[in-house]
Amino acid sequence: MADRVVPSAVDAEGHVFASLRLVLLGVTALVQPTLGVGPLLVHDHPAALAAFAVPALVTALCAVWVLRRKPLPPPLVVVGAVAVLAASAVATDVLPPDAHFGPTHWSFGLVGWHLLLLLPDRVAALLAAQAAHVAISVTQWLLAGTPDRAEVGGAGVVVLSVVSFQLGVLVISRVLVRGARLAAEVAAERERAATRAALAEQWEQDLRAGFAGQLGTTLPLLADLADGVLDPRADETRLRCALAATQLRRLFAENDDVPDPLVHEVTACVDVAERRGVVVSLAVSGAPVPVPTDVRRELTGPLAVALSAARVRARVSLLRGDGEVRVAVVADAGVDVGTATGRVEVECGTYGRHTRMEARWRTS
Numbered sequence: 001m002a003d004r005v006v007p008s009a010v011d012a013e014g015h016v017f018a019s020l021r022l023v024l025l026g027v028t029a030l031v032q033p034t035l036g037v038g039p040l041l042v043h044d045h046p047a048a049l050a051a052f053a054v055p056a057l058v059t060a061l062c063a064v065w066v067l068r069r070k071p072l073p074p075p076l077v078v079v080g081a082v083a084v085l086a087a088s089a090v091a092t093d094v095l096p097p098d099a100h101f102g103p104t105h106w107s108f109g110l111v112g113w114h115l116l117l118l119l120p121d122r123v124a125a126l127l128a129a130q131a132a133h134v135a136i137s138v139t140q141w142l143l144a145g146t147p148d149r150a151e152v153g154g155a156g157v158v159v160l161s162v163v164s165f166q167l168g169v170l171v172i173s174r175v176l177v178r179g180a181r182l183a184a185e186v187a188a189e190r191e192r193a194a195t196r197a198a199l200a201e202q203w204e205q206d207l208r209a210g211f212a213g214q215l216g217t218t219l220p221l222l223a224d225l226a227d228g229v230l231d232p233r234a235d236e237t238r239l240r241c242a243l244a245a246t247q248l249r250r251l252f253a254e255n256d257d258v259p260d261p262l263v264h265e266v267t268a269c270v271d272v273a274e275r276r277g278v279v280v281s282l283a284v285s286g287a288p289v290p291v292p293t294d295v296r297r298e299l300t301g302p303l304a305v306a307l308s309a310a311r312v313r314a315r316v317s318l319l320r321g322d323g324e325v326r327v328a329v330v331a332d333a334g335v336d337v338g339t340a341t342g343r344v345e346v347e348c349g350t351y352g353r354h355t356r357m358e359a360r361w362r363t364s
Helices: 009-042 046-066 074-093 106-118 123-144 149-227 235-254 261-275 293-309
Strands: 279-285 313-321 324-331 344-351 354-362
Touching: 009 046, 009 106, 009 149, 046 074, 046 106, 074 106, 074 123, 106 123, 106 149, 123 149, 235 261, 235 293, 261 279, 261 293, 261 313, 293 313, 293 324, 293 344, 293 354
Parallel strands: 279 313
Antiparallel strands: 313 324, 324 354, 344 354
16 A cells, blocks of 8 residues: 555644745735825825834745745744834824724724734734733723714724624634534545555455465365375374374464463363374463564474374463573474474484473563
């Protein structure tokens, strides 16, 4: 299965905010000259010019990160928010008494867009900054003179329309963020489900391959017995049948869900021998340790050979401790299991009609 990159919920949110800031950057860059240049030409006050330059500088600084789709640094966010609020207060302070919340009051409609550009991912801070902006503007309006009922109504309409429109953008951004988060979670869950399915399929393939590997020696034996090539009464045929039965029983036990798989597989080999009438004593010592499946196969493989050849009696021991696992058997088998010096060391010796085998795996 090809590797696929699934974005996390955090990545999805970051992508939404990066795209939103790009849009807000364009809106801010467009709205500022539209709202501010005309009033500045009418009321050419030095403080108003300075107040107009501050939001423009903040927009330019934000563009350095926004155009690269990078998050804004926290110092820029804090300083920028304070700067545009102060610029709005300065621009409002130099307005004529009757110009508040009118066409020449450009800073009131503009500053909210700068706050959206700076704080779209910080809802609480954005709401607090918007509230402070409205409170400062209203306070300056009231201090400039006593408005009549018509002026109060007109100011209320302006404040409500501007703030509700800008907060509507905030609501839309939260909806987009929530949708992106849900989409990322769904994609991640689908990826996890696909991974689980792939692992289950791989486990099934490994299981079939393991059975096929064991049956590869069993099927020819069954075919020869069916065709009469082998004599069921011959000792060699019985030995091969006993070995095949032990290997298959161990293979079935390998796939059981048990607390101690190695003891379970050793017991399975012993059980087959006992069914043939062999008296087997089993001794287990030491605490259970995790043993990989392929290592368990190498540890119990020689055991299966020795037990399948046992005639009357066998003694099996499983020892775990001192950084190693040992499986040993002494049986009246008289067969040479062979030796191995790989990951699992196997030592075997025959003494007359008896076989002594020991398989050892070092855990560290």
